[in-house]
Amino acid sequence: MKDHQELLNLPHKTIERLSQYRRALLLCLEDGRTHIFSHEIAKIQHITPVQVRRDLMLIGYSGTLRKGYNIRELIDLIGEIIDSEEMINVAVVGVGNLGRALIKYFNGKRHKLYIVAGFDINPEKIGKIINGIPCFGTEDMDRVVREKNIKIGILTVPAANAIESSKRLVDAGIKGIVNYTPKPIEVPDNVYLEEYDMVTTLEKVAFYVKMAELKGEKVEGGN
Amino acid sequence: MKDHQELLNLPHKTIERLSQYRRALLLCLEDGRTHIFSHEIAKIQHITPVQVRRDLMLIGYSGTLRKGYNIRELIDLIGEIIDSEEMINVAVVGVGNLGRALIKYFNGKRHKLYIVAGFDINPEKIGKIINGIPCFGTEDMDRVVREKNIKIGILTVPAANAIESSKRLVDAGIKGIVNYTPKPIEVPDNVYLEEYDMVTTLEKVAFYVKMAELKGEKVEGGN
DNA sequence: TTTGCAATGTTATTTACTTAACAAAAATAT
């Protein structure tokens, strides 16, 4: 299999697409299919077949001519590349509306990723099991992160608390953060950070919708 | 001001960043500041000052040397570019955990974007006001979209219902869709589509965290 | 003054990503 450097050389976009391919492939598998063509994957993902084949080339997977790719094999290979050997444990900080939606969405899914704890400051939540996972007070973060070997934190606290919460996560030894609050946070170099805000997405859609209306004609699809 | 073609030539990434700049600038304004330097904006957004200046150059905004950019002016200019003249109305389809989180997050915010309706099939939700917005049955989508002049739909139904719901939205005449279900949907060319799935984000973070651990050293930050 | 500095604004270069072009192979049709 590919060595570390080769894996790190994979384009970031390819990593994202591999995750998406796998999700689509798992659905196909459920439908009882065994093989799939690049153009079928492409259709699902709104990209070109060439891109699919190129991604698969980069990870060194070969299909069979005129038969396509073996879905099971491909799923497994993607797993070998993007998943860790052992489970990676995840915590949600801020078990509010969004936090609970994420927990619910995740729970009961396959993956090498598991949400194993929530953190909150609301006494009514602390000590309870929420959507199947235990909720702790933030003062226990250090201990729980260590004991449960939590590597990634998902930030869904109110924006005003984003900075302090991210500091706590970093201090507790977390290695990756996904920040869903609209407040950009800062983390040290050794912590991997992704930020996402729905408003940006919506404003972008609104912009292209506006432009399409002004032109009275179509614009090509999303990013 | 810039004409349509010039606006459409702006890089997609610049459009996204303009939205983000504005959000950050609004916070600065609340802090009572009047001016800001490119390197300050850059710090907040985890990008380089050059990129900020380049984006602002592209939209034709000039700061004052040694004083930076006028926050108020810049916010207004960004608004002129990415916002529409009139309000753009938005609907949420699937008023569950995620849908409610989004509504709550949006409600009471500035913007030219407003979530004005929710759609669901659960009889307990239909007819109610949820987080301040009225919830309708999906059978009324055509009518409500027309009456309320809704342009954008946010899809937060269960994955199994994503396809049918997106079709309904398109049939009702919607012009943009943000799909938060893990099921990729298809829309005609004249509908602008953005899809987002948290699992992809988390798996990407997990991948780079894993790689960092294997290397025993740092990787550079997110995308 | 005039020199240095800290900032902006713009062009040039580089890097990252996507798409196009095409060769090769296997199945199918002639």
Added chain:
DNA sequence: ATATTTTTGTTAAGTAAATAACATTGCAAA
């Protein structure tokens, strides 16, 4: 058998985005 089609795999070309380089400006300090 031979040609045609369909699909993969790979290299080459093209686009888009980010970064670097640098010219410019006006203030501040000497």
